[in-house]
Each structure stands twice: as C-alpha cells, then as structure tokens.
Amino acid sequence: MDFKRNILITGGAGFIGSHVVRLFVTKHPDYRIVNLDKLTYAGNLENLRDIENMPNYVFVKADITDIETMRKVMADYNIDGVIHLAAESHVDRSILNPFEFANTNVMGTLSLLQAAREYWEKSAQGYEGKLFYHISTDEVYGALKPGKELFTETTPYSPHSPYSASKASSDHFVRAYHDTYGMPTIVTNCSNNYGPYQFPEKLIPLFINNIRHHKPLPVYGKGENVRDWLFVEDHARAIELIFHKGKVADTYNIGGFNEWRNIDLIKVLIATVDRLLGNPDGHSLELITFVTDRQGHDLRYAIDSTKLKNELGWEPSLQFEEGIEKTVKWYLDNQTWLDNITSGDYQKYYEDMYSNR
Ligand code: NAD
C-alpha cells in the first residue's frame, strides 16, 4: 500500500509517545507511522496493544544513538517527517546518571538529525515537504520565582538539572540544523504531563500506586514547588496540530495555565483515590512523608501558551479536576499494567518477544 506520508515517531513506547502514536495511527490511516523505540525501562509496548495490529503501524526496536540504524530506517521507510520524543526523561535519574542523559538526549538527537539531513538532502525534492519536529520541555527555561511571571517562547534558556541541560542542548542542535543546513524544524516546549501510561516513577502515578498500597508518599522538601500540569492527550493533540500547521523554524510553548503546589496537588490526589476506593475521607493523608529535597529542585514552572492559542487555535480540552479523575480511574482500572511494571515482568516479556527481530 502506498502511504501519503511516512512518519517516524521516536520514543513511541513511552508515556507521551504512545499517545502521539495512537492519535496519528487512528486519525491518519493514510499515513504510515513508524514507532522507533529502544524499549528502555520506560518503554512499554503494552501502552500500544490496542493499535499494534493496525495496517499503518510499524514498530522498530532501535537506539537513536546508533546513527547507521537511523540512516537505514530513514531510507527503508522513506521517512518524510520525524516527531522526536525518545529521551531519558526523569530528573531524579539525571541527577544520578548525567552521562546517560547527555548520550541519549544530546548525541541521540544529533544522530537522528544528521541521518534525516543526509536522507532528505539527497532526495529529489530536498527538504520540501519534510519536517523534523522535536519535543521538548519547559524545564529548559529554568525556574521561576513565586508570582505571576510565565515562561514564553522568548524566555532565555537557563536549565539547572542534568535532564533540562541535556534537553536544552538538544533543542539548540535542532535549531542549529535549521540555521546551518536549512532543515525544516519545529521545537515545542511543554509543561508537566499527566495521564494514563505514565511510568510510575513520576509524581502522579507513583503516588496513586503508593496510596493504593497504603505506602508512604515521599514529598520532596516542603511540597512547595509548583508545576503546571497538562493532560497528556491535550499535548498529543497539540503535537498533531503543530506537525501539520506549525510554522517551520518556529517554537511553541504548550501548557494548560494550570499551576499547582505539589502539596495541594497531592491532597487532591489523596481525596480522589480515597473516594474511588471507598475509603473514609482523609484516610490516606497520614501517608504524606516529607523527605530530603531533590538537589537543585526548581521552585516553579509555569508556561504561557497564548501564542499557540492565537496562531493555531489550540486550547486544553480538560479541566484539571476532570483530568485527575480520569487519570486516577485509569490507574485503578489498570492495576495489572502498574503491577507488571513494578514487578519488572514486562521487561522479560519484551526480551523474549523481540530477541529474534
Ligand atoms: P518516557 O520516559 O515515558 O519515554 C521515553 C521513551 O523513549 C521510552 O519509550 C524509551 O524506551 C525511549 N528511549 C529512551 N532512550 C532511547 C534511545 N536511546 N533510543 C530510542 N528510544 C529511546 O518519556 P515521556 O515522559 O513520554 O517524554 C517524552 C518526551 O517528551 C521526552 O523528550 C521528554 O523530554 C518530553 N517531555 C516530557 C514531559 C513530561 O511531563 N513527561 C513534558 C515535556 C516534554
């Protein structure tokens, strides 16, 4: 079958990537979607069970730092668009192992950029109709003081954690490939995502799981840090819109104008999980445990996504209360998904399944 477009989505077995893959595969049956993922601890093909047999979906297990394989994938699938999400994504892990973050996030992005550049430059139409779309984070902008100031697209980069430093570096490489070689690129910077299929090392799924098992909830510092939360399907919708309608060489901030102090968010989570589990009101509040703060813990992130609304008409579809209700329900209804991950069984499953491919 001839496809209208051949799109490479990296990191599609991860949290956000799986939502982006699902949206593209179902909304664009005339596009071939190639999901390329190394399946690190964070990659889980269970996240895509519902669409894995679709005729326009292909999975490739590969490492983005392996440039030869990236060259081959570009050519084998005649890729004309890249949506790049593969990354090491957890700040706490980056504090423990910064080299892995530099390797995957910086060198991996560079390898992918170079492979795309080589393939597109030698194609008959050159860069025409091509796009390298890089998914990044608001954490590259650094930390805000308490108050009303928001990150905009012109806020200078000032990353603090090894994670955000590696993402900032990869963003710069993407822009450099536009400015130097003329490659059509777009970068978007999004706030904290939440929703189904998030690996339970991140705040929201970790705490839902711990409440379910009546285990302590480790709140860093005093719980006063502020994050701006966006439901993951709204991020995926923004990505699909920007991929088609975004201006080449531009940057868009994506966020829901939805700031929460960690401790307030945690109380909402506790109330929601307790209610849905039929526990008495306030039952799990005793689990809150203040622990030593994260090193270099950014105080506040908050994003201004006015440009995206004004230029492309995107707005979040869900109120936070609805999003949290939906999310908690999903984790409680999908306990096997959580249990498989926390027991490590899924890793073995993949090793067995893909060892011969
Ligand atoms: P995730 O950790 O859930 O998933 C990352 C995926 O990348 C996994 O499937 C993993 O197997 C894959 N991967 C890692 N290293 C790889 C490599 N070397 N080669 C191929 N695949 C590899 O991450 P996420 O939360 O879904 O984030 C996806 C992207 O969005 C990242 O680039 C992240 O920086 C960005 N982002 C995340 C958030 C958030 O709140 N989670 C917010 C803004 C931006």
Ligand code: TYD
């Ligand atoms: P996280 O989900 O790791 O996202 P990020 O660090 O990229 O913002 O953390 C969200 C917030 O929750 C952050 O301020 C750190 C805090 N946090 C805790 O207090 N305890 C935890 O166990 C975790 C994982 C995070």
